[in-house]
Amino acid sequence: xxxxxxxxxxxxxxxxxxxxxxxxxxxxxxxxxxxxxxxxxxxxxxxxxxxxxxxxxxxxxxxxxxxxxxxxxxxxxxxxxxxxxxxxxxxxxxxxxxxxxxxxxxxxxxxxxxxxxxxxxxxxxxxxxxxxxxxxxxxxxxxxxxxxxxxxxxxxxxxxxxxxxxxxxxxxxxxxxxxxxxxxxxxxxxxxxxxxxxxxxxxxxxxxxxxxxxxxxxxxxxxxxxxxxxxxxxxxxxxxxxxxxxxxxxxxxxxxxxxxxxxxxxxxxxxxxxxxxxxxxxxxxxxxxxxxxxxxxxxxxxxxxxxxxxxxxxxxxxxxxxxxxxxxxxxxx
Amino acid sequence: xxxxxxxxxxxxxxxxxxxxxxxxxxxxxxxxxxxxxxxxxxxxxxxxxxxxxxxxxxxxxxxxxxxxxxxxxxxxxxxxxxxxxxxxxxxxxxxxxxxxxxxxxxxxxxxxxxxxxxxxxxxxxxxxxxxxxxxxxxxxxxxxxxxxxxxxxxxxxxxxxxxxxxxxxxxxxxxxxxxxxxxxxxxxxxxxxxxxxxxxxxxxxxxxxxxxxxxxxxxxxxxxxxxxxxxxxxxxxxxxxxxxxxxxxxxxxxxxxxxxxxxxxxxxxxxxxxxxxxxxxxxxxxxxxxxxxxxxxxxxxxxxxxxxxxxxxxxxxxxxxxxxxxxxxxxxxxxxxxxxx
Numbered sequence: 001x002x003x004x005x006x007x008x009x010x011x012x013x014x015x016x017x018x019x020x021x022x023x024x025x026x027x028x029x030x031x032x033x034x035x036x037x038x039x040x041x042x043x044x045x046x047x048x049x050x051x052x053x054x055x056x057x058x059x060x061x062x063x064x065x066x067x068x069x070x071x072x073x074x075x076x077x078x079x080x081x082x083x084x085x086x087x088x089x090x091x092x093x094x095x096x097x098x099x100x101x102x103x104x105x106x107x108x109x110x111x112x113x114x115x116x117x118x119x120x121x122x123x124x125x126x127x128x129x130x131x132x133x134x135x136x137x138x139x140x141x142x143x144x145x146x147x148x149x150x151x152x153x154x155x156x157x158x159x160x161x162x163x164x165x166x167x168x169x170x171x172x173x174x175x176x177x178x179x180x181x182x183x184x185x186x187x188x189x190x191x192x193x194x195x196x197x198x199x200x201x202x203x204x205x206x207x208x209x210x211x212x213x214x215x216x217x218x219x220x221x222x223x224x225x226x227x228x229x230x231x232x233x234x235x236x237x238x239x240x241x242x243x244x245x246x247x248x249x250x251x252x253x254x255x256x257x258x259x260x261x262x263x264x265x266x267x268x269x270x271x272x273x274x275x276x277x278x279x280x281x282x283x284x285x286x287x288x289x290x291x292x293x294x295x296x297x298x299x300x301x302x303x304x305x306x307x308x309x310x311x312x313x314x315x316x317x318x319x320x321x322x323x324x325x326x327x328x329x330x331x332x333x
Numbered sequence: 334x335x336x337x338x339x340x341x342x343x344x345x346x347x348x349x350x351x352x353x354x355x356x357x358x359x360x361x362x363x364x365x366x367x368x369x370x371x372x373x374x375x376x377x378x379x380x381x382x383x384x385x386x387x388x389x390x391x392x393x394x395x396x397x398x399x400x401x402x403x404x405x406x407x408x409x410x411x412x413x414x415x416x417x418x419x420x421x422x423x424x425x426x427x428x429x430x431x432x433x434x435x436x437x438x439x440x441x442x443x444x445x446x447x448x449x450x451x452x453x454x455x456x457x458x459x460x461x462x463x464x465x466x467x468x469x470x471x472x473x474x475x476x477x478x479x480x481x482x483x484x485x486x487x488x489x490x491x492x493x494x495x496x497x498x499x500x501x502x503x504x505x506x507x508x509x510x511x512x513x514x515x516x517x518x519x520x521x522x523x524x525x526x527x528x529x530x531x532x533x534x535x536x537x538x539x540x541x542x543x544x545x546x547x548x549x550x551x552x553x554x555x556x557x558x559x560x561x562x563x564x565x566x567x568x569x570x571x572x573x574x575x576x577x578x579x580x581x582x583x584x585x586x587x588x589x590x591x592x593x594x595x596x597x598x599x600x601x602x603x604x605x606x607x608x609x610x611x612x613x614x615x616x617x618x619x620x621x622x623x624x625x626x627x628x629x630x631x632x633x634x635x636x637x638x639x640x641x642x643x644x645x646x647x648x649x650x651x652x653x654x655x656x657x658x659x660x661x662x663x664x665x666x667x668x669x670x671x672x673x674x
Contacts (some may be wrong), residue, residue, distance in 0.1 A: 015587060016587030016590060017581065017590055039627060039628055040589075040629060040630055041623070042629035069581060069582050069613060070567075071565035071611040071612060071613070072566065072611050074566070074567065080567040080580075082613040083613075084582065084613075103529065105486065121565075121567070121568060135453075140609070141609040141611055142579075142581035142582075142609035142610075142611075143581075143594075183662065193587060196587060197625070199624055202624050203625075203626065203627050204627075205623055206626050206627050207626075207627040262547040283601035286611075
């Protein structure tokens, strides 16, 4: 699974421009599902048919990642940019970005800027060009870039950019490969534009009208020095969401996930996320409403280029998806 | 002139009837079907039953305005903005209020009566009133009632350099483009949607797209041009005279990448000057249209306007013409493709 996580997290996929990631997932999953299609917003929908008495579950993980978009190129070839999604300013100075064509640049601050006055419009990107003309050969205004960083294997723990949410994609890919005959029909939806407002999941769910929606996404942890208090710990198992700012998990869905963990000896922990949301927020408000929940992968340093997960939590999430695929949902949803 | 009549008409969010009536009369000769919906969106449809891609062009009819929320004992009117209005631009502007178009002036404490610290900061909306000349609450109430709308009184005028000034260019400029584009000969279904309540949250566009179910939507807008003194070049969203702006991302939408590429390529091919919108601030109807039902391909084409959301915006006629040419050629391209398939 590590090889797939490396491939996924090193791919290029800022919100709206996820085709490289979607193409990669398509290759990894196509021999293991019954149907495969993409929609107008670029969502990849992979279907695995269940038995007649089963229900229809939408499993969503988003393919996009945060990044920047170029807004201006000056006469000396320096670029200005705006953020795509929730980009924290403290991680930017000295960091690198990568464009779709492979061009790499470094972010730095204007000379006179004090650290505490740092703002996005005081930052620029240097791609090594000496003039506007030279810069424009590589990059145009309006072009999207991601934060450039390689995958690192620390043993049980892994660091990479865009674990949010390629790790969720990896969980779904692994689950799709391992499930042979699911009881429930499974829609593995690799969504687009989550980081800019849960956009892909909304139109995908509208088309699918699932009986149950489950998002697979990262959540924060409270286990670092002086961390904000939060009862989620890296390595302590799959996190079952109670609520975040986009969703109050449907009580029966949440209870079902807990029961499945108990019955299958899957390590789990309950998650209350005070700020943030997932695709489940968009799914549960679709049409007349969809019972929904989220299986979260505990992740440290979310929205930095070095997001850390524990492989044992990832395995637990895969096991929970496998259990949900075979669960008897009659009377629950 | 069409743009003069459109910008001089008044239409606050939710009260777009005057603009709608004007547009309805303009589009009737060119549309097979003209209708409105529950929210007041106006649809002008060509070839409703034809095969081929269903193409929607959208522009919003509403404009930012002021609503009367109080009348004091001396006959002054208190007001609040509807949509985004910078309070600093309001003092001493002339307005008309309510159905009777009662004239008034936005008043505030004169400078010689302000304390030194008051001179340091601009007036807030709460510190301003509309003075319609009434001497008492009773007298004012004969002319104005709570909930009435006050509009700026700016006349459309031609300026030097092929530029014009008007109020409400956001988004009557889009309405004017859509009306003109509806006169193109196409064989596929073309729906011009003139939407309501964009300025208070893209409200009309969502329900419009839900009904139309377009395959593709082009949103026509007036957008902010910040090529004005005191603005760093890298903070200017668009510049006047550099052609229509194509959006790659804003707060509401990331337009369809392939469609955006096609528009840039088409502009280059036809020799139409265009600019990429260089800011991600702001939102347009495209945000709601893209997410309608199972999703819609969208793009946003805007005419740059200086001093947008103020009593007097400035626009370049060549940019307007460029936007028209670009969309016209794009419709022709769709026509070619429809013919081939």
